[in-house]
Amino acid sequence: MNDWPLYAQRRWAGKRVQRLEDPGMLTGATTYVTDVRLPRMLELAFIRSPAPNARIVSIDDEGARSVPGVRAVLGPEDLSHVHPTMDFVELDGALKTPRVTLPGDRVRYVGEPLAAVVGDDRYAAEDGADAVIVALEPLDDHEPIHDGIPGDRYFGQAAAYGDVDATFARAEHVVRRRLAFQRVVTSAIETCGIVADYDAAGEELTCYLSTQMPHLARAALAEALGLPVSHVRVICPAMGGAFGGKEVMLPEYLCAAAAAIRLRRPVRWVEDRSEALTAGAHGKEAGAELEAAFDGDGRLRAIRSRFVSDTGAYSSGIGAYVEFMVAAFTVPGLYRLDGYAYDTGGIVSHKAPLSPFRGVGMTTSQTVREVLVDDAARALGIDRMELRRRNLVADGPWQTVLGEHYEPGSWRTAFERALELIDYESFLERQAAARTDGRLLGVGVSPFVEAAGLGSAGGAGGLPGTSHDNATVSIDLSGRITVALPTFSHGQGHRTTAAQLVADMFAVAPEDVRVLDGDTARTPFGMGTFGSRSGVFIAGTVSGAGRIVRDKLLRVAEVLLEAAYEDLELVDGTVGVRGAPSRRIPLAALSGAAHFAPHVRAELGDPTLTATAFFDPPRPTHSNGTIAAVVEVDPGTGGVKIERIVVVEDCGTMLNPTIVEGQIRGGVAQGVGLALLERYVYDGAGQPQTTTLAEYLLPRATDLPTIEIEHLETPSENGTAGIKGMAEGPASATPAAVVCAVFDAIAPHSDAIHELPLRPETIAAALATP
């Protein structure tokens, strides 16, 4: 869709405008959720289960009540009025795992909240929590984790597209690859938090809350607490990252809200890092198996996939399903296939519940598929890049074997450009020379497509999709423009990009645009920010609302200037007559006239300079790109040094290339973490082993090379103004590039590795295999 003709100018959109949100962040002035402090505020701490699977015999809080500074202890019976939360996936055969806020009967994972203590400060609350005595009786591991889910598998789905079995029967080569994608933790540097405040006079509950989706969190709070949605307000003033980990309505939030209502005092809970690592937003765990059928000339004909995701004790929100469903649906990627079959599903276990994490599902499918393609090339004796050339989709539109329509992209161009940038041919020579010196160099190349901007026309991974997003544009008496967004920026720079769009629509400067988000009382209903949706939905809703207000402005000017509507133009904060520079009226004067001039109001009928517009994209957008990585593996230690990472990215029209590059760099860094460093470990007894940032390794500046970026630009047909959603593609495609590079360096020993991350000991053990 091309909305640019509606815009007065193209002066700011597409430019590297410095972010408007930065000064507050750079000076410590920006208030984040965990910075919110209210008068008379109390703090809450949890007593959490030390056992993965046990019956709750008793919770004795007598001792806690006499601890100095303790104001209340909340146990299961105190929260019995809170409705259980449940995933909202509607699929045939899906079994539910309702989650009671504080379960009184049994615990299902280490870290599950058992009771809460409210104190004058966190120190007092933790003292109180230490004084609560919990008696647990271990349960037999053979008992079902949830009633009605025998075998612990709560959902499975299998399907075939094309004649897969016959294709495999005819195949000259069949290549198989098994790879376990590890459990990781989203690890935003600001942990989760809530400050809940109940106004008894107005019967309104206000929650300052870590959430990527304030309006959905508002509805979830209201539902669980039995309040009308109208009486709940969610505010997220600023948030220190999320990456998918702040989408689920946590029992901790419901506890704090219930405590605030009961105590009639603000109650704050801030997750500490050990809580975040033990019982917070875990992500990604999946076992994957792929087999591929090839012709003798290296044509990939069909793939069979199998995914099983251990999604922890409860299926929450949509997080658990998106992991294994998106994985199954994104296996074809950019490869031409005659047939594809999948078998995918989720199981519950005695681990923390899985949350979405950037590149949900896609990371697993991309990694195992690209590793398989490399395996196949080695098995068939064809160069790995040549094998991709024989099988990649040509630039342009494409319909996958699953029936998904990709809008035009630079699939092959991006791939070839990445090979040029990495200088693939010379690398092969350098690699061969290094081998003779005993040095292990490798290159990995990962071409990707990212479906984003998912609205009602398409859910992710075959899940039912729907959305509802609006923006409101208003002009006040000063002539300044305020835009209220359906999304919530927590690092993505929406205050800047939305202002760039509005500035061009009205011919003002971005600084003259006030951008509001993260407050359900100040913004119209919207789904929030996840799944690389914000660019598409901001542009769509803002264009729609802006067009209505812009039309009103022009009609006011029509009356005041006594000029024809079509002769009017927006220039430098004014409306004037085209070709008559002396006849211009500033926006403030136009706004004043719309507010108060009787003849203008009479002419306009409805003089309101405010409009709210709904937007739902006709189809998803498809950005694409290719990541290439060069690594050197230490043959003694198995340590990996990343020499280069090159990214070629095409997300259509860019609103702000600097912000796009920021998303790419951050995504690549997270991908490197997944490939080489991060893993959440439970021991055989269900006890977490990586409960601090000393054991759970996040990428540091010294773990990463400079990330080299080049842009291509194939404008979207489905997104407003040519914009394609992006931000998860580079994150989900980077592990494949790094893993393929390491496997290239150590081939054929790579066949011995079936799990991620590629830790030095994993690699060293593989190198020691014959």
Place this chain on the structure above:
Amino acid sequence: MTRVSIEVNGTVEELDVPPRLLLADLLRDRLGLTGTKIGCAMGACGACTVLLDGAPVRACLMFSVQANGRSVRTIENLANEAGELHPLQRALREHHGLQCGYCTPGILMAIAPLLESGQPLEPDAVREAIAGNLCRCTGYDTIVDAVVEASRP
């Protein structure tokens, strides 16, 4: 309670504090200086970095009483009195060296003393210098670029 006297951003604060009160909590909860962030409370992420007598320390690894008689400088005091950003703050903005901004105060306070030596910094040295500060958004490149540029005369 223990009486402490700590110079914070140029003002001497006299406070009665419990001996176990962390410096980070004193700054954030008692003095309202929430620019200092807490990311892990065990010294692994660097978000709470402040200057103690001019040298970077983790405010989550210190008790307030340990700062008695000493001077603390926080992010709120990095821009000058006229509100002009420190060259490092400006460089970070110009290079898009922050996204969610939560780790940013800690990175600024960790690096600021290094710049005051006046020596130009090479990229690898900057990577080493910020290796104690975790950022989950940027991938560090743009932070490194910003610091390198800010270190050049």
